[in-house]
Amino acid sequence: MLGKAIHSAVFVASLLVTSVAGAQDDKAELSVIVEAWRNAPHGDYHSPSFTHWNAEGEVPTQCAACHSELGFVDFLGADGSVTGVVDAPAAINSPIGCASCHTSAAHDLDTVSFPSGESVGSLGPSAVCTVCHQGRASTDTVSGRIENLDEDEVDPDLSFVNVHDGVAAATMHGAQVRGGYQYLGRDYVGRFEHVPSASTCTACHDPHSTEVATETCLSCHRGVDTIEAIRTRHHDFDGDGDTAEGIHGEIETLRDRLGEAISDYAAIVAEAPIGYSTEAFPYFFADTNGDGAIDADEAAFPNRYQGWTLRLLKAAYNHQFAHNDPGAYVHNPGYVLQLLHDSIASLAERVDVDVPLVRRD
Secondary structure, rough: OHHHEEEEEEEEHHHHHHHHHHHOOOOHHHHHHHHHHHOOHHHOOOOOOHHHOOOOOEEHHHHHHHHHHHHHHHHOOOOOOOOOOOOEEEOOOOOOOOOOOOOOHHHHHHOOOOOOOEOOOOHHHHHHHHHHHHOOOOHHHHHOOOOOOOOOOOOOOOOOOOOOOOOHHHHHHHHHHOOOOOOOOOOOOOOOOHHHHHHHHHHHEEOOOOOEHHHEEEEEEEEOOOOHHHOOOOOOOOOOOOOOOOOHHHHHHHOOOOOOHHHHHHHHOOOOOOEOOOOOOOOOOEEOOOOOOOOOOOOOOEEEOOOOOHHHHHHHHHHHHHHHHHHHHHOOHHHHHHHHHHHHHHOOOOOOOOOOOOOOO
């Protein structure tokens, strides 16, 4: 195991030097690129994304593709291994770097499979991004947990289905990959087709700093100062009467309203108050003091919420899906608006919730 790790480290180091040297002759420009990468999430050696497994001493195979550069190289088969799988645990403290994306295997990648089992091709330079920014669950994952259950009966065997962080690619492709929970009998939009000059990940995000090129957005969307104020759809989706706010505001209001509906349903139907934490896994906890908030002592795994019904689980999944893509208002606003609206409408069948009587897409 150690021998393989050393061999892989040497291999990756040689790839890094070769690819960077071949791609960048200008040392000044290379310095700028490296500095941008070091200050970006992908190059953060201290991020929990790359340090979470330090105590174990290795990143497990099911996590290594996205949480270790060696694991990603392994997944691509750039080290001579089988493509599409990680063969062995990977090194800790190994952020995503040059050798992750600047290899022939990465450049050749064009089709990526999603948790739903669907594959999307013709991704071009977005393929490497899509591998790790798709989440780890889907409509199919949730449906597999809730077959043959009563919609509103608490089942102690149910547990929260977490889509995982970084679901931008799942949002972008919408119904095609079923990243959110899609309710039966409802139609959902597919891939959000932006203009050709903004149709790939790196067309909008700097590939090294990951920062969004907001000036490009604002050059087309005139009359606004921030991208959050951009409005590509003009209906009042959240029912607050404000059609001047950006589509980001419509999504945020609907997500907050869904959170309130989840709390009401849990207290009234499941008879077990629930609370939400953005910081602690598994995010939904028992609200033991009934104050509507999750305190530090409540946000502990033993206090995880265990009053799940089928209806509540589906709505909570979509709430988390919307939260885990803060850029959904750009990636595919129509899809997320539909998920949030349908989740609220479902809960409204059992509790008094104000469902916006407006278009859902």
